[in-house]
Amino acid sequence: MMGKLTAGMIAERALEIGDAEGLDAVTIRRLAADLGVTPMALYWHYKNKEQLLIGMADHLIGGFAPEPADERPWQEQLRDLTRGLVRTLRAHPCAKDVIEQIDAVEVPNFLAVWDLALGLARDAGFSVEESCLITKYLLQSAIAIADAPVHHQAGRSDEEVARIVRVKRLGLETLPVERYPHLVEMAGPLVGAMSPEVCDTFGVDLVLAGIEALAAGR
Amino acid sequence: MMGKLTAGMIAERALEIGDAEGLDAVTIRRLAADLGVTPMALYWHYKNKEQLLIGMADHLIGGFAPEPADERPWQEQLRDLTRGLVRTLRAHPCAKDVIEQIDAVEVPNFLAVWDLALGLARDAGFSVEESCLITKYLLQSAIAIADAPVHHQAGRSDEEVARIVRVKRLGLETLPVERYPHLVEMAGPLVGAMSPEVCDTFGVDLVLAGIEALAAGR
DNA sequence: ACCTGAACACCGTTCAAGT
């Protein structure tokens, strides 16, 4: 009805649904209904659902276009890259789930980030194999840092989310305190939202500090 | 036919299928058929599929029973814990996928590991919020380090796996070398298996070094 | 307590056909 359907439109709408209601809600049929089209129409633009998920990831990472490598020290560049990744992931509640379901190699926009990170790791003096491990570690760590503790898996209202968090906290608080002293004590912070400052500074520092420490030993 | 069905047996068989053929192959119906039982029989032992996945994770982590906190320095204890996690995860090809699909809070055996890690982080001098982030980071990092580059998602023979790896490597090698110089150069190591020594030493060092460096600043 | 049988509402996907 309103202009032609494009792969980009589909990926965008899929991300909206995923962010708002959880990735499980992103169904070929549901997505097609939202777009006012037949489920089969999507198969013209994406070969199958896996390709759609790759399209979503590509669109997601596309919003984070890191600067190409320059002459600054690698530490600084790697820090910018990590910070950018964390920020991008945190902007999309379903980012974690999307990335987990696909192979990064298939995501064009991710390849640029990956290549940049690999180059910086090499600059730091790490071997080829070590650099491979570091870049995987970097992505996983960014996910750990960006991941909100509340699963948005079922697009609930704020009240529903608050209820789920309360139930979870209670579940931890009522654990046997002699066996799980720390879980009981930290139940609140564990299930609650992480403060953005801690994420962006402490979290990024944590990742970078490890890499820098090992680089110093090379 | 051969003794009663138990929740443990079900989780065990599910893990076997998951490790051999990928988690997608773990289906209520398929699992029931393997156990010589009706699909509905499983619903007596697990309320739904989510609970079954939690059971799988619990059984998986159960194989890794870390020593309770003792008087050794926290660095040493945290290192042992990380190494144990990595080893356990690497022993089960589907571990990553199982853990990603569930909430760690629901997995009893994981709570013990988590509590231990939280206590060690507190010992290191980190704040409550920082300790929460560190423990999440620890799990994600262990996953990154343990994760085999070859997805076992479709229980293929070794020859099939080798073919997939070759195709993937070729995909990277044929990328425009001026845009992705490092991906093209490191295509082999990127898609190939990581050597166990690098995983167990360099990988664990990487995670620990970051934590230790930040602890020194506390 | 433990399991079966039939049925329901949903998937992703193929294939032929329309324009």
Next chain:
DNA sequence: ACCTGAACACCGTTCAAGT
């Protein structure tokens, strides 16, 4: 080139019923 319609093989799950 782009989309529809009908059909297929598969899910997880409920519910009543059996022993």
